[in-house]
Amino acid sequence: MIRIGKTNYVFKRVFHLMLKKDLYFIALESLSKNKGYVVPGMDRMVDDIICNLKNKEFSFKPLCRTYTPKSDGGKCLLSLPGLHDKLVQRVMLMILEAAYEGVFLPSSHGFRKGMSCHSALKDVRTTFSGVKWVMKRDVVKCFDTIDHSTLVGLVRKRISDERFIQLL
Numbered sequence: 001m002i003r004i005g006k007t008n009y010v011f012k013r014v015f016h017l018m019l020k021k022d023l024y025f026i027a028l029e030s031l032s033k034n035k036g037y038v039v040p041g042m043d044r045m046v047d048d049i050i051c052n053l054k055n056k057e058f059s060f061k062p063l064c065r066t067y068t069p070k071s072d073g074g075k076c077l078l079s080l081p082g083l084h085d086k087l088v089q090r091v092m093l094m095i096l097e098a099a100y101e102g103v104f105l106p107s108s109h110g111f112r113k114g115m116s117c118h119s120a121l122k123d124v125r126t127t128f129s130g131v132k133w134v135m136k137r138d139v140v141k142c143f144d145t146i147d148h149s150t151l152v153g154l155v156r157k158r159i160s161d162e163r164f165i166q167l168l
Contacts, residue, residue, distance in 0.1 A: 015167070019054060031090060
């Protein structure tokens with residue numbers, strides 16, 4: 001992974017990375033915990049995705065939505081993207097991780113490679129030696145209520161490539 005460090009560096013040419021075939025196979029490998037994703041014709045599928053991105057013809061498809069039962073008797077909405085969308089999203093994630101990883105604090109544990117609730121607890125144990133209790137809280141529907149335009153505005157401060165932003 002590329003690390004830029006804690007700078008105010010602004011990435012100006014990012015979209016061209018979306019056209020790198022190798023990144024899709026790295027993305028596919030990270031998605032395929034089971035070998036079901038590795039199917040004959042994968043080269044052709046990746047070529048089609050890249051061609052559609054180049055020609056500004058790629059668009060994300062509507063998600064497959066289903067409800068799963070919760071332990072308390074309620075239901076949880078589960079939204080699943082198709083494989084093409086998952087691949088493009090994973091390549092975008094790889095690019096965003098490379099752009100942002102260097103500016104995150106070591107105490108930031110959420111949704112980062114190699115970080116988890118367990119790494120956060122270890123950090124609390126070593127940093128806050130007097131702590132007796134730690135409580136985990138789930139922010140209900142947090143991602144349903146985040147203002148998308150605010151997030152995109154924050155990304156624009158670090159990535160100045162309008163084609164990438166439009167895809168995001």
